[in-house]
Amino acid sequence: MLPPRDPQLGHEVFSHILPFHLIWSAGGTLESVSASVRRLWGLREDEMPVIRLERPFSAKLNAAWFGELTGMVLTLSCQSAPSRPLRGEIIVLPDGRWLLCALPPMGRVADLEHAGLKLSDLPLHSGLGDALIAAEAAHVSLEESQAALHRLEKVNRSLSEVNAAFGRFVPRQFLEALGIKSPLDATLGTRATTQTAVLFADLRNFTSISERMETRDIFAFINRYLENVAPCIRNNDGFVVHYLGDGILALFQGHPGNALQAAAEMQAAIRKAVAGDLRTSGLPADFQFTLGIGLHFGRIEMGIVGESGRWDCSVISDTVNTAYRVEGLTKTFGAEVLFTGQFEERLPENASFKYRRLGRIRIKGRAEKVNIFESLDALPPSVGALRISSAQMFSEALAAFETGDMPAAALGFQRCLATDPSDVAAQHYLDRCTVDPESI
Amino acid sequence: MYGMVNQAVRGLVVDRFGIQTWTRIHSEAGAPENFSAMQPYEDSVTYNLVGKAVEVLGLPAESILHAFGEYWVLEIATKHYGTLMNSTGRDFADFLANLDHMHQRIRVTFPNYQPPSFRVKPLDTTTLQVDYYSHRPGLLPFVEGLFTGLGRHFSETVTFEHLADSAHQLPCKRMLVRHVAAA
Numbered sequence: 001m002l003p004p005r006d007p008q009l010g011h012e013v014f015s016h017i018l019p020f021h022l023i024w025s026a027g028g029t030l031e032s033v034s035a036s037v038r039r040l041w042g043l044r045e046d047e048m049p050v051i052r053l054e055r056p057f058s059a060k061l062n063a064a065w066f067g068e069l070t071g072m073v074l075t076l077s078c079q080s081a082p083s084r085p086l087r088g089e090i091i092v093l094p095d096g097r098w099l100l101c102a103l104p105p106m107g108r109v110a111d112l113e114h115a116g117l118k119l120s121d122l123p124l125h126s127g128l129g130d131a132l133i134a135a136e137a138a139h140v141s142l143e144e145s146q147a148a149l150h151r152l153e154k155v156n157r158s159l160s161e162v163n164a165a166f167g168r169f170v171p172r173q174f175l176e177a178l179g180i181k182s183p184l185d186a187t188l189g190t191r192a193t194t195q196t197a198v199l200f201a202d203l204r205n206f207t208s209i210s211e212r213m214e215t216r217d218i219f220a221f222i223n224r225y226l227e228n229v230a231p232c233i234r235n236n237d238g239f240v241v242h243y244l245g246d247g248i249l250a251l252f253q254g255h256p257g258n259a260l261q262a263a264a265e266m267q268a269a270i271r272k273a274v275a276g277d278l279r280t281s282g283l284p285a286d287f288q289f290t291l292g293i294g295l296h297f298g299r300i301e302m303g304i305v306g307e308s309g310r311w312d313c314s315v316i317s318d319t320v321n322t323a324y325r326v327e328g329l330t331k332t333f334g335a336e337v338l339f340t341g342q343f344e345e346r347l348p349e350n351a352s353f354k355y356r357r358l359g360r361i362r363i364k365g366r367a368e369k370v371n372i373f374e375s376l377d378a379l380p381p382s383v384g385a386l387r388i389s390s391a392q393m394f395s396e397a398l399a400a401f402e403t404g405d406m407p408a409a410a411l412g413f414q415r416c417l418a419t420d421p422s423d424v425a426a427q428h429y430l431d432r433c434t435v436d437p438e439s440i
Numbered sequence: 441m442y443g444m445v446n447q448a449v450r451g452l453v454v455d456r457f458g459i460q461t462w463t464r465i466h467s468e469a470g471a472p473e474n475f476s477a478m479q480p481y482e483d484s485v486t487y488n489l490v491g492k493a494v495e496v497l498g499l500p501a502e503s504i505l506h507a508f509g510e511y512w513v514l515e516i517a518t519k520h521y522g523t524l525m526n527s528t529g530r531d532f533a534d535f536l537a538n539l540d541h542m543h544q545r546i547r548v549t550f551p552n553y554q555p556p557s558f559r560v561k562p563l564d565t566t567t568l569q570v571d572y573y574s575h576r577p578g579l580l581p582f583v584e585g586l587f588t589g590l591g592r593h594f595s596e597t598v599t600f601e602h603l604a605d606s607a608h609q610l611p612c613k614r615m616l617v618r619h620v621a622a623a
Contacts (some may be wrong), residue, residue: 055557055573056556056557056559056571056612057610057612059611065609065610068571068609068610069559071537071560071561072540072557072558072559073540073541073543073557105547106548107548107549107550107551108551131548135549138549142478
């Protein structure tokens with residue numbers, strides 16, 4: 001560092017190299033304030049400023065600290081211009097005086113104007129002017145990037161909402177089963193084969209009742225009904241493939257126990273809703289809420305069907321038809337939830353589901369008779385308890401019926417009805433004890 | 441503080457305790473899920489995160505702050521600002537001596553940056569007297585973590601001896617920092 005009184009360079013050259021400087025005597029008396037500092041702080045020619053230290057700590061500057069502050073970056077301000085600080089270092093000169101060489105701290109070109117300076121007031125060799133211009137360019141880029149980022153976030157939010165809305169029409173699990181991660185990857189004809197439990201539910205007699213209702217009342221009722229029962233499917237790892245008016249077609253890709261649990265919960269939910277506010281305006285007062293549910297397990301084909309202008313997700317399978325037919329049997333047997341032998345075989349052995357076999361039943365569209373079971377968990381608790389207590393009697397009567405021992409079967413079904421007069425299945429068989437079992 | 445500090449808090453929690461723990465900490469602290477490195481955040485965001493981390497992780501604040509400091513140097517600074525690190529110093533002592541300068545130079549890029557100040561005075565080849573000035577209370581363990589991380593970065597082992605405030609005149613925390621080549 002050149003001393004300011006260097007006879008060869010002179011004060012003018014020194015001030016050009018270090019325009020913002022202050023000099024204290026070895027004893028700590030402020031001797032000299034450069035013209036640039038005077039201009040920055042608005043000082044008269046002969047005025048000596050009251051200086052505060054702002055960094056590394058805030059206090060009125062005490063020259064006694066200079067020795068402890070050398071090597072640090074200091075920020076100083078003038079009491080009369082506190083918003084125009086200087087930042088720099090204190091150096092001890094060979095003659096013992098203290099020199100502060102500094103610059104106004106700046107981050108943007110606009111800070112120059114705030115400090116009452118021009119770009120040319122900054123020494124070229126300091127590089128500060130170059131840095132300010134570079135920073136200005138970076139800030140412009142950053143602002144553009146942030147604006148682009150905000151636009152992108154807005155588009156992303158919109159896309160997420162579209163995706164969520166799309167997912168309400170096409171179940172995510174359906175696409176996953178097809179190996180499709182994004183709806184954009186779906187193509188016409190994409191298909192997959194899988195083994196799964198199928199649930200078909202239908203609100204009995206609603207179609208005929210709905211003919212007497214206003215369209216808006218039909219929609220209001222169906223949505224309220226679905227709002228009560230459909231979550232039972234979702235909560236048991238199933239998903240709805242189609243709503244068919246008041247009908248529901250759902251798949252369960254986990255173990256079939258989930259489907260049986262969902263069916264029992266759906267019946268409980270509808271009973272609770274009937275006791276609550278399920279009856280909407282326009283619904284005939286004599287309408288009896290009876291939900292029939294059929295369950296089957298088997299192979300299904302899932303895929304995207306349609307033509308270029310209209311696609312749909314679809315399930316094509318005899319398994320679905322069977323679940324539909326089994327649901328139809330609930331009316332015959334006065335049951336709430338029925339399932340097939342193929343479904344029963346896949347229930348976990350240690351599961352605590354309560355059910356009874358209703359016999360081998362002929363189902364439309366199938367060559368062989370199918371074993372049908374009735375869930376007792378899905379019944380109202382009081383009815384379920386009666387069916388459980390008569391289950392052994394029913395089983396023995398059914399065995400007699402299937403071996404053609406009609407007197408024993410009739411006696412057994414009569415005993416079942418004595419225990420539970422509402423047992424429609426027992427009555428159904430009792431009525432047929434005189435006919436050939438093969439006709440059932 | 442700038443987002444890069446909070447990024448270290450997030451990174452450490454996610455790396456060591458999992459994303460679910462971070463989700464709990466940031467949501468209960470009312471802090472964002474993620475941070476932009478170049479964006480300034482209120483100091484209270486960092487303090488709240490540390491406070492909530494203490495509660496959720498069941499660890500003392502000093503341990504957490506120390507771990508954050510070490511993580512910041514080793515996982516954030518060296519990986520994202522390696523060039524700047526290299527240009528600041530060639531070894532631990534050299535780096536610390538130039539730390540104040542480096543902090544001040546990056547203020548052009550981070551105009552709201554309010555870094556702490558360090559005065560480093562070598563006492564011998566393995567001992568530095570470090571004066572730490574900061575308007576932010578309670579972050580001395582964080583600084584120790586930073587220095588420990590720096591030591592590991594330069595393959596040096598760092599230990600600390602804190603001197604009483606009554607031993608000097610200035611409003612700083614004075615410590616003796618010993619650094620030796622790691623075994």
